[in-house]
Amino acid sequence: MLALRWRTASCNISAFTRLAPLVLVLALVLPVGTASAAEALPDPLSLEQALELAKAHPRVAADADNLRFPRPLALFIGCHDLAFTGARDGDVRRNQAWASSLIDANAAQRLEVMQRFFDVLLADLSFARDNEAMAVAFVQLDRARARAELGQFSPLRVAELDAEYQMIRRQRAASEAAQRLTRSLLAQALGRPDTLPSKLTLPKLPGDDLKPPKLEDVISAARADNAHIRQLAEELKTKEARALLDMDIEQNALELITRLGLLGLIAEQTETEAYWRDLKLDESRTLYELEAQADLGFSMSQQTRARRDQEQVALCQALTLAELDALQGKPVR
Known part of the structure; x- marks a missing residue:
């Protein structure tokens, strides 16, 4: 398993490398605001640097404002739903790493920064997946139109491919947004x-050697x-x-440990x-070189999708570990 992890690591990096042109575009089109040079964010921004900025957030300095100015609910990495149901936006509160009432304002803010940081990484991977899928769908549609003009494809088949292309194009636009x-x-x-x-x-x-902690140790x-x-216990x-309060602690710990096991x-x-998709891409590349296959687009898009799913799980494991640390009074990092 560890060897497989190392073997796939280079592919993970290459998947992010494909995003390089997109990152350059984002750097040009995203507003930079009015922040002074001294306030500019590091570029590139690391998770450690982002977490350091959390302590200066207004929510930490004015904890009472959390009730009057709730945090935005939008999430792109729902780890609870991924582990327990595979659904999206099913349990909003449990998908929010910072939502627990058992952690202080500083820990909650650091967890939010971590989750938002991971959201960006996942959004970039999702765009890469949908961008490649749209390219493949367009090539298929373009070929179908050309063959339809020669009487080799029916208008019905062309319409079907066009509808599929438009659906993927819509998804790509959503991923870009x-x-x-x-x-x-x-x-x-x-x-x-x-x-x-x-x-x-x-x-x-x-x-790969990640093991969930024991429930009694966390509690x-x-x-x-x-x-x-x-402090909560003293005030009761x-x-x-x-x-x-004890029931809340036990339930919170149980859910996080169970989630971590499921994510494993x-x-x-x-x-x-992902390994299968790697082998499938190698096979497709061989067939392409032998001129037995028209292109590699579909296999490449499936490999990118598999990498995206793999990274999502790894990000959720890291986030769940951070939630467990926060519950135990350890620093979130």
Whole structure:
């Protein structure tokens, strides 16, 4: 498994490399705002640099404002739904890394920065996937039109391919818009709403030997080392209220540990599919060189999709680990 991880790492990097021209375009079209040179964001921006900016956010300095000015709900990496249902936007609160009432304002802000950072990475990968899929669909449609003029394709088949192309084109437009929206949400989380980040550095992600912690260890650490939980416990006046707090701690810990275990299984599945897509692309490349296949577009687009799914799982594993750290009173990093 570890060897497979290393074998696929170079392909992950190449998938991000394909985004280089797009990143340059974003750097030109995204507004830079009125921030002074001293306030400019690092370019490229790393996760460590982004997390450092969290402590200066107005939400941390004025915790009470969180109730009057709620955080935006838009998310592009729903880790809870990915692990438990595979759906999207199913459980909004559980998909928000910062939503727990058991962490303080600083930890919540750092978790939001991390999740928004990952949202941008996922949006870029989604655009790469849809961009390649649209290119493949256009080539198929163009060929069908040419063959229809020769009487080799029916108008019905051309109309079907055109409808498929338009659907993929619509999805590509949505993915392109998501790139801008995720960057805007990240800028808000950083406290720099007028300066949208263009280039991000891919952070170090968990390896294959990741093991979920024991439930009793997490609960014990949350009660002993989480200063926010200790403060909540001191403010509660009745044993019933303290019992509810204990139940909340146990449930939060159980859900995060269970999610981490499920993500491990999904990681194995996505790695297997990515490896298959690598082999399929090699086969298609061989057939192309032998002039037995017209192009490599479909195999390349499927490989890009598999890489995107693989990275999503790895990002969710990193985010879930950070949530567990926050619950236990550890720094989010």
